Amino acid sequence: PTPVAVYSPPPPRVASPPPPRHHTKPHYAPPRSPGRSHLNSTRSNGSGKNIEISRETATTIVAIAGLAMLSFIGATIWLVKKKRRRAEPPSALPTQQQPAPPPPPPNYIPSSxxxxxxxxxxxxxxxxxxxxxxxxxxxxxxxxxxxxxxxxxxxxxxxxxxxxxxxxxxxxxxxxxxxxxxxxxxxxxxxxxxxxxxxxxxxxxxxxxxxxxxxxxxxxxxxxxxxxxxxxxxxxxxxxxxxxVPNNTLYYHLHVNEVPLDWRTRVKIAAGAARGIAYLHEDCHPRIIHRDIKSSNILLDNNFEAQVSDFGLARLAADSNTHVTTRVMGTFGYLAPEYALSGKLTAKSDLYSFGVVLLELITGRKPVDSSQPLGDESLVEWARPFLSQAIEHRDFGDLPDPRMENKFEENEMYHMIGAAAACIRHSAVMRPRMGQVVRALDSLADSNLNNGLQPGRSEVFLEPRTEEIRLFQLREFGSRECSDELSQASWRSRRDL
Known part of the structure; x- marks a missing residue:
């Protein structure tokens, strides 16, 4: 018999029982590989963030670079202007308007x-x-x-x-x-x-x-x-x-103040003023001629140290359009005699004026005093006979200031008189140089510092060793025995000019 195919249905699916509710461990499955669409989405988000960060960084860098460039340009301009200001002459500088100064401080006390x-x-x-x-x-x-x-x-x-x-x-x-x-x-x-x-x-x-x-x-x-x-x-x-400076001038202390200067202070002032003038004549380049040396231009600090003022002002006040000015430079009573002839002031003219100051310190008299008897108004002309007498015979006569009451050292007075006599010589060529006067006066000012001796008793005066003092004694008031030496000294003076 022919076999007959018999259709049998598939076995029924049996549902797996639900997992037990208790005594179970959690189970984690490994992450699945992302799909292509998921990867594309992630890459897109990351790229947007990177673009935003790059833009912020670029903006910051550009700002910093701009500031650096501006700073560099500003510094360059400042350096260029600074170099130009240094290179320009003073006269080419523009005048700038400046703000008004603040008011004087509360402790401002105007002078009477x-x-x-x-x-x-x-x-x-x-x-x-x-x-x-x-x-x-x-x-x-x-x-x-x-x-x-x-x-x-x-x-x-x-x-x-x-x-x-x-x-x-x-x-x-x-x-x-x-x-x-x-x-x-x-x-x-x-x-x-x-x-x-x-x-x-x-x-x-x-x-x-x-x-x-x-x-x-x-x-x-x-x-x-x-x-x-x-x-x-x-x-x-x-x-x-x-x-x-609050301590006024030499003129004030000699001719106005009722308290007289003692001899030591007078010597100190003379030596200090001489040093200042010698610096102008011999150590400044170009040399500076004061042109108006007088006691009112010698200023004093609280220690009575002398400071010479107003040097160079004669040139500031001169007329630049002419070589010879019609204005009188200097002060009557201090002017050298050659100025009346040539109208020109020189370093030797300063020496003459300083000699008048020395006479003021010695005598206490003014350079020109109209209250004096007729013929004695000029200090220089009045003092010349007494200077000759003092140099030759050490007889000071009426030269010392009576307000000192003879409280001075004779040796120091003698050498101060010699210095004054040499400075007021009629002939400018015969006057000493300011450096010589300084060395002579320094020996007076420092006398009480030598060897611990009393003023006027130092070795400076025990030994006639300074050429300056010898020349002072020789030049107008030398004795006949010294005539040959005077001629040699005169020749040396002309050679040194």
Whole structure:
């Protein structure tokens, strides 16, 4: 029989029993490999974030680079301008408008009108005041850009600056008036007192010439010379600013003050002033001739150390358009006789004027005194016979100041008289050099420091060893026995000129 296919249905699916609810451990299947669509989505999100980060970084870098470039450009411009300012001459510098100075400090005390003396003012050498070297000073005043190469900075003032610190140049602040102008007291904003000299300037004085002369004066620094603090130059105005000194002038202490100077102080003042003048003549390049040496231009500090003031002012006040000025340079009573003949002042003219100052210290008399009897008004002409008598016979007569009451050392007085006699010689050629006078006077001022001996008893006077003193004795008042030596000394003096 034919086999018959019998269809049998598939066995039924048996559902697996549910997992037990208890006592089963969790089963973690390994992560499936992401599909292509999932990978594409992830890459797309990461790329967007990277683009945002790159943009932020680029912006930051560009900003930093821009700031660096601006800083570099600014620094370059500043350096270029600084070099140009240094290269420009002082006269080519533009005048800048500066803000008005602050009012005087609360401790401002104007000087009384009664303090005005027959003096050109009271100044003191600046002890290197610590100014800052910048376009604006620590006191609010600008500095001259031309001062960058000078050891001591000078302050450049405006007329408004100086008017503000001097109470608008009031009469209460007037210290004195001299041949070169008026002097006023001022107070800087930091409380530092100064003396302001308003110069009388002719139309021929140009700004370039004034700045050149001020530059020369400002470079002079010496213990016995007053230093310049600052200056003002504007249209029609020229002013110089010095430190203020409270102890007045030699003129005041000799001819005004009722308390007389003792002999030791007089010798000290003479030696100090001589050192300052000798520095101008022999150590400055170019040499500076003072042109107006007098007792009112010798200023004294509280220790009675002498500082010579107003050197160089004769050139500042001269007319630059002419070689020979019609204005008299100097002060009557101090002028050398050759000035009347030539109209020219030299270093030997300064020696004559200093000799008159020595006579003031010795005698206590004024250079010209109209109250004296007829013929004795001039100190020099009155003193000449007494000088000759003192040199030849050591008889001082009426020469010493009676207010000293003969309290002086005879040897010191003798040598001081010899120095004065040599300085006021009629012939300029026969006058000594200032350096010789310094060495002679230094021996007097230092006499009480030698060997611990009493004043006037040192070896300086026990041995006639200084050539300067011998020349002083030979030159107008030498004895006949010394005539040959006088001729040789005269020849040496001419050779050294």
């Amino acid at each position: 009108a009664g303090s005005s003396l027959a003096s050109d003012g009271f100044y003191l050498r600046s002890p290197g005041y610590p100014f800052m070297r910048s376009s604006t000073g620590s006191h609010g005043f600008p500095y001259s850009p031309a001062d960058s190469g000078i050891g001591y900075s000078r302050m450049l003032f405006t007329p408004e600056n100086l008017a503000g610190i001097s109470n608008d140049f009031s009469d209460e602040n007037l210290l004195g008036e001299g041949g070169f102008g008026c002097v006023y007291k001022g107070i800087l904003p930091d409380g530092r007192p100064v003396a302001i000299k308003k110069l009388k300037i002719g139309n021929g004085q140009g700004e370039r010439e004034f700045r050149a002369e001020v530059d020369t004066i400002s470079r002079v620094h010496h213990r016995h010379l007053v230093s310049l603090v600052g200056y003002c130059v504007s249209e029609g105005q020229r002013m110089l600013v010095y430190d203020f």
